[in-house]
Amino acid sequence: MKVLDLQCRLGHVFEGWFASEDDYLGQKQRGLLQCPLCADDHIEKRLSAPRLNLGSRDVTEPAKAPVPSSAPAPTVADTKAESMALQAAWLSLARKIVAHTEDVGHHFAQEARRMHHGEVPERGIRGHATPDETVQLLEEGIAVLPLPLPEAAKETLQ
Incomplete structure (x- = not known):
């Protein structure tokens, strides 16, 4: 199993798990790779640190005390952890939106107008x-929010 760090054009970094390098290349060539945050399909591999199993430390060896610092600088790991936490929060929010709205597809503008004019009951919709069309809806006083939802929010990730 190969775990690769991947990145889209917008700079979102995420992991991809592949059976082999050929599996990764095949999925990329067939257009199956997509950013789970913005749905961008232009995905590139990033350099990633290898996992090295060097064994455990000798338990008789004393642990070294950390050197105190007045203001520790954030590490690459800290920054990556923050980025991953933000990405997870965004994906969770996107899934909640999908779960609590109806997908009306390309009829979004018409359905929003019908709700605004009282022709159909108000409900959460997306499409x-x-x-x-978005500008026209806003000019008509219909509140809309352009929100690109990645395909990953619409299904369970493995």
């Missing part, structure tokens, strides 16, 4: 609208 696709062109930039022009």
Whole structure:
């Protein structure tokens, strides 16, 4: 099993698990790789640190005390952990949105207008609208929020 650090054009970093390098390349060539945060399909490998199993430390060896510092600088691991936590929070929010809204697809603008005019009961909807349709809805006083939902939010990740 190969665990690769991947990155989309927007700089989102995430892990991908593949059976082999050929599996990764095959999935990339077939367009199956997608950023779980923004759905970008332009995915590149990043350099990643190998996991080295060097054995455990001798228990008779005394542990070295950390050197105190007045203001420790954030490490790469700290930054990566923060980034991963933010990505996980965003994906969790996206899944909640999917779970509590109805996907009306490309009929979003029409359905939003129907709700606004009282033709159908109000409910949470999501779907696709062109930039022009979005501007028109806002000009009509219909509150909309463009929110790109990644495909990963619509299904369970393994």
